Amino acid sequence: MNDISKRTYFALALAGILLFGIAAFVVRFFLYSDRWVTFSGSPHVYSSGNLNTGVVYDRSGLQLLDTEDGRTYAADSSTRRATVHLLGDREGNIPSQILSHYASTLVGYDKLSGTNHSSGTGELRLTVSAQVQAIALQALNGQKGTVGVYNYKTGEILCAVSSPSMDPDNPPQTVDDASGLYVYRMFHASYTPGSIYKLVTAQAAMETISDIETRAFTCTGSTVINGETITCPKAHGQLDFKQALASSCNCTFAHIALEVGARKLSEVSERIGVTDSFEFDGLYTKAGQFDLSGADDNALAWAGVGQYTDLVNPFQFMRYMGAVANGGSAAEPYLVAQAVNNGSVKYRAHTAMTGELIDERSAAKLQQMMRYNVEAIYGTWNFPDVQVCAKSGTAETGGGSNTATFAGFVLDSSYPLAFIVVVEEGGAGSSTCAPIAGTVLQACINLMDGER
Numbered sequence: 222m223n224d225i226s227k228r229t230y231f232a233l234a235l236a237g238i239l240l241f242g243i244a245a246f247v248v249r250f251f252l253y254s255d256r257w258v259t260f261s262g263s264p265h266v267y268s269s270g271n272l273n274t275g276v277v278y279d280r281s282g283l284q285l286l287d288t289e290d291g292r293t294y295a296a297d298s299s300t301r302r303a304t305v306h307l308l309g310d311r312e313g314n315i316p317s318q319i320l321s322h323y324a325s326t327l328v329g330y331d332k333l334s335g336t337n338h339s340s341g342t343g344e345l346r347l348t349v350s351a352q353v354q355a356i357a358l359q360a361l362n363g364q365k366g367t368v369g370v371y372n373y374k375t376g377e378i379l380c381a382v383s384s385p386s387m388d389p390d391n392p393p394q395t396v397d398d399a400s401g402l403y404v405y406r407m408f409h410a411s412y413t414p415g416s417i418y419k420l421v422t423a424q425a426a427m428e429t430i431s432d433i434e435t436r437a438f439t440c441t442g443s444t445v446i447n448g449e450t451i452t453c454p455k456a457h458g459q460l461d462f463k464q465a466l467a468s469s470c471n472c473t474f475a476h477i478a479l480e481v482g483a484r485k486l487s488e489v490s491e492r493i494g495v496t497d498s499f500e501f502d503g504l505y506t507k508a509g510q511f512d513l514s515g516a517d518d519n520a521l522a523w524a525g526v527g528q529y530t531d532l533v534n535p536f537q538f539m540r541y542m543g544a545v546a547n548g549g550s551a552a553e554p555y556l557v558a559q560a561v562n563n564g565s566v567k568y569r570a571h572t573a574m575t576g577e578l579i580d581e582r583s584a585a586k587l588q589q590m591m592r593y594n595v596e597a598i599y600g601t602w603n604f605p606d607v608q609v610c611a612k613s614g615t616a617e618t619g620g621g622s623n624t625a626t627f628a629g630f631v632l633d634s635s636y637p638l639a640f641i642v643v644v645e646e647g648g649a650g651s652s653t654c655a656p657i658a659g660t661v662l663q664a665c666i667n668l669m670d671g672e673r
């Protein structure tokens with residue numbers, strides 16, 4: 222081979238490498254360029270870690286945020302406080318994962334023309350109502366906690382408020398670390414569930430113990446399991462399955478958990494999503510926990526009444542409530558209805574269904590039992606206009622502190638709403654949380670009536 226043909230091959234090899242490189246770039250450009258443009262360090266798109274381009278509206282068309290020229294929030298302080306965990310703040314202490322997720326649409330990025338403001342401002346329409354969120358934040362009255370409500374037929378989240386909150390136009394100069402001000406509790410916190418977890422144990426019992434609904438139980442106020450005592454606040458006496466749930470009898474549910482067994486309780490906990498993290502609209506929710514590895518019978522009994530090392534995330538439990546209300550499977554919840562750029566819809570939410578979290582027959586039975594809870598214990602006066610089904614929880618979190626929880630749904634095809642209320646250091650679940658749930662559900666009903 223002479224020198225000329227060697228050079229020819231060498232040149233051809235170089236040209237081949239160059240062509241391969243260009244081809245690889247083009248492929249990556251079309252796959253990833255919108256991410257490159259909207260990466261979180263891009264000064265054209267972000268300031269202090271939060272998105273800088275686009276307008277965000279609530280479900281009623283109320284403008285919540287214009288991110289151009291330094292972030293203009295809603296005019297009203299209570300609206301700003303009720304929505305800051307969704308939108309993020311100027312300093313980037315509260316990140317908005319939703320805005321980041323839809324950044325390329327909001328920025329008006331185009332693969333051919335690039336990032337270009339003349340291509341129009343992005344618009345994001347959320348499913349939440351700022352008015353309902355403000356009412357929920359007010360109902361929480363400065364207590365630490367969260368309120369979530371969603372439509373289990375469509376998946377629209379109407380309310381996902383986190384407290385304490387702050388006014389992004391007037392942020393606090395110093396922040397108490399223990400307050401968790403920057404944490405979006407609905408999606409990024411997990412709690413000891415307490416007695417709302419008896420719903421999960423009841424479901425597991427209905428799936429394994431054929432005569433559970435006709436059993437008779439006796440509560441003497443305490444029971445010894447594996448050498449340690451499990452107690453009730455008082456002796457509940459003779460109870461059937463429905464009354465044991467309504468009275469939230471620890472002794473009865475401890476023995477039900479033992480009979481159901483660790484494997485079945487773990488299987489049901491996984492099926493309903495307790496151990497999962499959910500991803501939607503750029504949010505990654507915090508996974509809960511149901512871990513009985515190495516647990517003795519006493520630990521199993523406590524786990525079955527929502528104590529031990531159990532943890533649930535408010536969003537995932539609200540989703541489970543939707544599935545119970547809807548006969549076993551419900552719409553997957555979401556926060557973004559649509560994203561628009563330059564007048565054209567770039568993204569529109571579609572209703573997707575969960576798998577079967579509970580079988581239809583057990584769901585119907587739980588609906589009846591949770592309705593009985595409201596009629597017999599919590600009081601229908603908290604929910605005058607609609608048929609609410611619910612379960613309360615008062616979780617012991619150590620140091621004499623309680624987390625109050627209240628979860629359930631409206632059984633009404635006109636108002637298919639599932640909800641959860643959590644109040645940290647909140648005392649008893651029903652007395653603290655039921656009035657909050659009543660106030661927020663009424664606000665949702667008024668909103669839905671107004672939209673018809």
Ligand SMILES: [Zn+2]
Nearest residue numbers: 440453457470
């Ligand atoms: Zn009892």
